[in-house]
Amino acid sequence: MAADAHKLEIFRGLIKFKSNTQKIWGVLILLSIITAIEVVLGIYKPESTMKSFFGMKILNWIFIILTLVKAYYITWDFMHMRDETAGLRRAVVWTAVFLICYLIFILLQEGGYVFDVYKDGFIKRDF
């Protein structure tokens, strides 16, 4: 395949690479920076991010969002999703995202419920 068949811009065209190889290294730098941020946050755990927000610590939300950002770039640039047709892209991404969200919702909801039963339902496990 000719090199010009690749879409070479990321960040909605903010950064445009000259060649596919250059784009790969660019994405590597981006992913490394994100991982470094995660590790630093994980080690120091800033006080301001320890507050609870929507059932979880803000820090955990940051981690999950950064992970999704990484997942996006791995799929779009390493797995060449950016260069596939819209049909293939949607068939893969929408299906997976919908089913995974559903699964997570069901299981976490139920886990929280079981926790409440243990806590308030006169079931003793502190012995």
Add this chain to the structure above:
Amino acid sequence: MNTTVATTDTEGKTWEGGNQPLKASYGKMMMWFFIVSDALTFSGFLAAYGFSRFKFIDAWPIADEVFTHVPFFHGNYPMIYVAFMTFILIMSSVTMVLAVDAGHHMNKKKVTWYMFLTIIGGLIFVGSQAWEWATFIKGDYGAVQTKGGNILQFGEYATVDGEQKFKRLSITDFAVASPTEREQHSRDVGLWFVEEASLPAYQVGDIVKGMEANPNILVRTQILNEEGEKTVLSREESLQQIKENGRLVVQGANLTVNEYGSPLFADFFFFITGFHGFHVFSGVVINIIIFFNVILGTYERRKNYEMVEKVGLYWHFVDLVWVFVFTFFYLV
């Protein structure tokens, strides 16, 4: 993508075949099919992990305290080694894309070289994971399991930089070993059809004696307090807990007991990282096969390197899964 089949005279006849609305070859589409289903399998595992964690949200082990080792270094380095593993895997993903890219340019020498680097990266990762498992199984401080299945850990308050800090103590440092009258059950001592694993090195009685001899030692339970730290009991409560509820001395982790907290944590750790490690291992094997095909010139003769692209998709997927495992096991 001009790697796909050239257009034929069936173009335009929607129902006669020959159309390629997705402009991807059969092999590549099947790889995507597999990846979507495998992604669902992994999310099933991770969501089940989330279920168990939400079930015991106030008593789950803190990953920073579990994975603190780096090979060849002593001391406490939470997350450093996993971060290194993550970087290795992302790096091998990069060499894989570079191999795919070189394949598009029909550059056999470069493809060979990048495939080789990808395989090395995969091997380093699998090796690291084996080391990580071994460290986790061996454990470090040891603990006592209560009759309710909870874990009690030990430590004392020490002043570090003018601040009172709870410092963990290893049971091997303070337990007073005493002769035991309990024999390991096995056939050769006259018990037919009765077998058991080797007995733990210490018994709860040894721990109690050790605690009584050292008035500083306190017990830490698995219950998390408001600050997200484990609760430390007072001296009286500590002795009382151990004497009344202590049943088994636990060192390290396996599928039934886990010195870091809930056994479920160890079960999910072994299962999810094990399943992922198995994926990495099979990825390495497939990469090696493709590597030899590249050297033999199979794709050179075929005039396209799409096979490299297909295993590349699998390899990136393995990396993608690790990104999530890393977040949910080590960070969150």
